[in-house]
Amino acid sequence: MQPLLEVEDVSFSYHSMSGETPVLSHVSFKIEEGEFVAVVGPSGCGKSTILNLISGLIKPESGEIRLNQQQVEQGALQVGYMLQKDHLFEWRTIYENVILGLEIQKKLTPRRLERVKEMLVQYGLSAFEKARPSQLSGGMRQRAALIRTLALDPSLLLLDEPFSALDYQTRLSVADDIGKILKKEKKTALLVTHDISEAISMADRVYVLSRRPTSVRSAIDIQLDIPDRTPLAARNAPGFKYYFNLIWKELCDERET
Amino acid sequence: MSGKLKGQEAYQRNYMLRRKKIQVTRILLFVVFLMIWQSASDLGWIDSFIFSSPTELVGTFFDMYHHHDLMRHIGVTLLETLASFALVGVVTVLVSVLLWSFPAVSEILEPCLVILNALPKSALAPLLIVWLGANQRTIILAGMSVAVFGSIMNLSQGFGEVSKDKMKLIYTLGGNRRQVLTKVVLPASVPYLISILKVDIGLCLVGVVIGEFIGAREGLGYLIIYSSQVFKLSWLLLSIVLLCIMAMVLYQLICLVQKRKK
Numbered sequence A: 001m002q003p004l005l006e007v008e009d010v011s012f013s014y015h016s017m018s019g020e021t022p023v024l025s026h027v028s029f030k031i032e033e034g035e036f037v038a039v040v041g042p043s044g045c046g047k048s049t050i051l052n053l054i055s056g057l058i059k060p061e062s063g064e065i066r067l068n069q070q071q072v073e074q075g076a077l078q079v080g081y082m083l084q085k086d087h088l089f090e091w092r093t094i095y096e097n098v099i100l101g102l103e104i105q106k107k108l109t110p111r112r113l114e115r116v117k118e119m120l121v122q123y124g125l126s127a128f129e130k131a132r133p134s135q136l137s138g139g140m141r142q143r144a145a146l147i148r149t150l151a152l153d154p155s156l157l158l159l160d161e162p163f164s165a166l167d168y169q170t171r172l173s174v175a176d177d178i179g180k181i182l183k184k185e186k187k188t189a190l191l192v193t194h195d196i197s198e199a200i201s202m203a204d205r206v207y208v209l210s211r212r213p214t215s216v217r218s219a220i221d222i223q224l225d226i227p228d229r230t231p232l233a234a235r236n237a238p239g240f241k242y243y244f245n246l247i248w249k250e251l252c253d254e255r256e257t
Numbered sequence B: 001m002s003g004k005l006k007g008q009e010a011y012q013r014n015y016m017l018r019r020k021k022i023q024v025t026r027i028l029l030f031v032v033f034l035m036i037w038q039s040a041s042d043l044g045w046i047d048s049f050i051f052s053s054p055t056e057l058v059g060t061f062f063d064m065y066h067h068h069d070l071m072r073h074i075g076v077t078l079l080e081t082l083a084s085f086a087l088v089g090v091v092t093v094l095v096s097v098l099l100w101s102f103p104a105v106s107e108i109l110e111p112c113l114v115i116l117n118a119l120p121k122s123a124l125a126p127l128l129i130v131w132l133g134a135n136q137r138t139i140i141l142a143g144m145s146v147a148v149f150g151s152i153m154n155l156s157q158g159f160g161e162v163s164k165d166k167m168k169l170i171y172t173l174g175g176n177r178r179q180v181l182t183k184v185v186l187p188a189s190v191p192y193l194i195s196i197l198k199v200d201i202g203l204c205l206v207g208v209v210i211g212e213f214i215g216a217r218e219g220l221g222y223l224i225i226y227s228s229q230v231f232k233l234s235w236l237l238l239s240i241v242l243l244c245i246m247a248m249v250l251y252q253l254i255c256l257v258q259k260r261k262k
Helices: A047-054 A094-098 A100-104 A110-122 A138-150 A168-184 A196-202 A231-237 A240-256 B002-042 B055-066 B070-101 B101-120 B121-132 B136-161 B163-174 B179-188 B191-214 B220-229 B233-261
Strands: A005-016 A020-032 A036-040 A061-067 A079-082 A154-158 A188-193 A206-207 A217-219
Touching: A005 A047, A020 A047, A020 A061, A036 A047, A036 A168, A036 B191, A047 A061, A047 A138, A047 A154, A079 A110, A079 A138, A079 B055, A079 B163, A094 A100, A094 A110, A094 A138, A100 A138, A100 B179, A110 A138, A110 A154, A138 A168, A168 A231, A168 B055, A196 A231, A196 A240, A206 A240, A217 A240, A231 B002, B002 B055, B055 B070, B055 B233, B070 B101, B070 B136, B070 B179, B070 B191, B070 B220, B070 B233, B121 B136, B121 B191, B136 B191, B179 B191, B191 B220, B191 B233, B220 B233
Parallel strands: A036 A188, A036 A206, A079 A154, A154 A188
Antiparallel strands: A005 A020, A005 A061, A206 A217
16 A cells, blocks of 8 residues: 655755755655654754645655655645644634634535534534634643644644643643544644654654754654553553653764764 | 622722722813913913913804804814725725735835835925815825825734734645735734724824815814914914814724724
């Protein structure tokens, strides 16, 4: 079977008047359908740049990115993108916020709206449809942002440190929530984070990135043999610590070389 | 529980009391001012021919109301101000949207806007009158000229301060630049626009009065110039008082709209 996403030998630089900053250098990795993949790396190593490339917001200088064997183009619609903050609009109600994507793509069909209603009920937001974002807790806001993304039924979901704006406790429970939701919806996802524990708790495979100019340093398959694996349960799994040390060491070695 | 309630009640009472004190002091200050003015004029401390007096102004008001078409003058100034205010609002939004849509144009024109905004608009009024004639259209334009350039600059700046990540969200949802404008930039800038308009209403009044100074046969600005030339200083002072009231009422109207919006 062909992988869902192939990133092949991608390089990218940022340009300014003071010079060229090479960010990515020959980055390659793959994601199979249904997988949850995490990418960890030192800060400033261009993790978000990778997501921007995959979503088609920017173009690689060299290399190729293929989604379902098709080259990604500007504004690729099969990709859902969750940003660091929820960016719910205060001038819209929660319901108006979650249908924003459908509205933009002119897909406000009864079937899709029905689906949105279902998700709002399932994920505990139906009572807040008419509320403003400021009336919701951080966790609820993040769930609303997820529904907004899932409403477009993307085949690949990009998560750009979506929990980093939350306090630690909320962060754990929201990560657990979102992990469960994504598993239930059988979504393929790519999570970018600098939090090693978060990566191990959520992902089937972790890619460790090198410093700038960034390339993939290693790929680590996470196999925690526990039934009903959820992000919170994973943190207590016997193998968790082993993977943590492994990735920690990779990142430390990276710093020394 | 009751202790808490008491604390809350006390806080509310204190707050209301303070508000009341401020209101009462304001009114008192106004009354005292009127009394001093009146007695100073009655006792001959000031020349009542030049400084008039509150009672004389009231008399003047009724005299002008009955014999000199005062309401027409007020109405003309009010209408011209509202017309130029409405046009400023429309032009500001349209031009700001255009400048946002074509960043290169915006960059090229920036020095023009800065100069036009800094220019004392009273310098433009005589030119407008020569070019366009002494009519209401010119006066409305003079009113606009005071407010419009600054408003465009401010609103454009407001557009520029909309967070890049919010715009990125629209792109990630498959939107284009036009949708970034309609879904994010415009709604996010509504509070900006309202505070700009709050300033504009006063500026339009300034521009209209400047226009009426030099190119009108009616309106409060015309009354001011006319009465100063024939030395009817109570007419002049009354016109100024009426302008004060008009400015206040118009400003409060915008505030009311702003509150309803919330």
